[in-house]
Amino acid sequence: MVSVAVxxxxxxxxxxxxxxxxxxxNLRGFATSLxxxxxxxxxxxxxxxxxxxGRPFHSWRILTLSNIEQSEIADAYHREEPxxxxxxxxxxSTQIEMFQCPSDHSLFHERRPATTSYFAVVGPQTAWxxxxxxxxxxxxxxxxxxxxxxxxAGLEVPWGKPQDLxxxxxxxxxxxxxxxxxxHIGGVNAAFADGSVRFLPVPMNRKMAEALxxxxxxxxxxxxxxxxxxxxxxxxxxxxxxxxxxxxxFAIVALWPFRWLLRKRPA
Numbered sequence: 001m002v003s004v005a006v007x008x009x010x011x012x013x014x015x016x017x018x019x020x021x022x023x024x025x026n027l028r029g030f031a032t033s034l035x036x037x038x039x040x041x042x043x044x045x046x047x048x049x050x051x052x053x054g055r056p057f058h059s060w061r062i063l064t065l066s067n068i069e070q071s072e073i074a075d076a077y078h079r080e081e082p083x084x085x086x087x088x089x090x091x092x093s094t095q096i097e098m099f100q101c102p103s104d105h106s107l108f109h110e111r112r113p114a115t116t117s118y119f120a121v122v123g124p125q126t127a128w129x130x131x132x133x134x135x136x137x138x139x140x141x142x143x144x145x146x147x148x149x150x151x152x153a154g155l156e157v158p159w160g161k162p163q164d165l166x167x168x169x170x171x172x173x174x175x176x177x178x179x180x181x182x183x184h185i186g187g188v189n190a191a192f193a194d195g196s197v198r199f200l201p202v203p204m205n206r207k208m209a210e211a212l213x214x215x216x217x218x219x220x221x222x223x224x225x226x227x228x229x230x231x232x233x234x235x236x237x238x239x240x241x242x243x244x245x246x247x248x249x250f251a252i253v254a255l256w257p258f259r260w261l262l263r264k265r266p267a
Contacts, residue, residue: 023101023151024189024197027118030098031148031191033067034060035136043133044148047120048162056162057082060120061099068098083160092160103183104153116159117183118149123167125214127193136193139215143193146215150190153183167213174202174209175232204230 038044051057058079065074073091081088093114101117120128127134127148139146150170157163165173173181173188182188187201190212200212208230211219222229 023103023117023184024199026098026101027149027151027189027191028195028197029068030061030064030118031193031195031197033064034148035193035195036067037063038133038136041133043135044127045133047122047128047130047164051082055082059083059160059162059164061116061118061159068096070096083158083162088160092158096159099159101151101153101183101189105183114158114160115156117151117153119152119155119157120164121147121150121167121170121213122164123213125217126167127215128164134215139193141211141215141217141219142221144196145212145219145221146193147190147212148193151183151188152181154180170213171206171209174200174204174212175206177203201227201230203232205232 034044045060045063047060048056049058062074062077062083065071065077073094073096077091078085078087083089083092095113099116099118104117122128122130124130127139127146136143147170150165150173152165152169152173178186182202184199187199189197190200191197193215208221208226211217211221
């Protein structure tokens with residue numbers, strides 16, 4: 001039994017963070033839309049819908065447009081054409097703030113404004129098999145323990161493009177020292193298959209990351225002990241310390257001339 005203490009896994013983003021709250025609200029909106037469609041059809045949609053030639057035509061994000069107050073784009077979008085056809089390209093070049101985490105600074109580059117921070121995790125073992133839509137009753141690990149959507153920064157993927165994260169890419173984000181793919185301090189937001197949103201601290205150990213990403217892996221996560229059980233393994237910690245400690249030493253040396261500011265003045 002995989003258990004992982006939610007003192008550091010916060011629902012609805014990091015506390016006292018407007019950007020974190022906005023990001024988690026975006027994810028919750030997408031999860032609600034996808035799960036509503038799954039309740040009607042009996043299964044989650046495909047992450048990417050293929051055209052007649054087998055080429056990926058549309059992203060799951062297109063299906064959510066009507067639910068995020070973008071009905072005008074949804075109605076004008078031509079489903080019989082690929083996302084990057086001349087007609088559809090003009091539509092998906094529209095910047096939609098809900099597709100973007102406010103802390104993902106790469107999205108505000110003037111050349112690539114219509115990009116996204118939110119991704120499905122595609123793989124045979126995830127909630128998004130590459131060849132079919134997954135019925136919710138096949139998420140046997142528990143819908144509250146299976147990631148549906150994961151936040152990833154800096155990828156500059158157009159929101160209309162049928163491109164998401166592979167299983168290995170998602171594991172890398174969750175188990176690596178925070179880099180440009182992590183927009184928030186200390187972790188990432190994720191929407192789960194029950195519609196909840198949690199802030200996940202990174203890095204975590206690979207066993208825990210895989211447990212969160214698999215839909216039918218047989219793992220069980222104890223949220224009351226998550227912080228302890230998600231800690232990186234010793235070999236991971238050693239690698240992180242090799243880069244972290246020199247930075248700490250540099251900061252101490254840089255700030256040492258200003259140590260007098262910390263001294264208490266005489267009464």
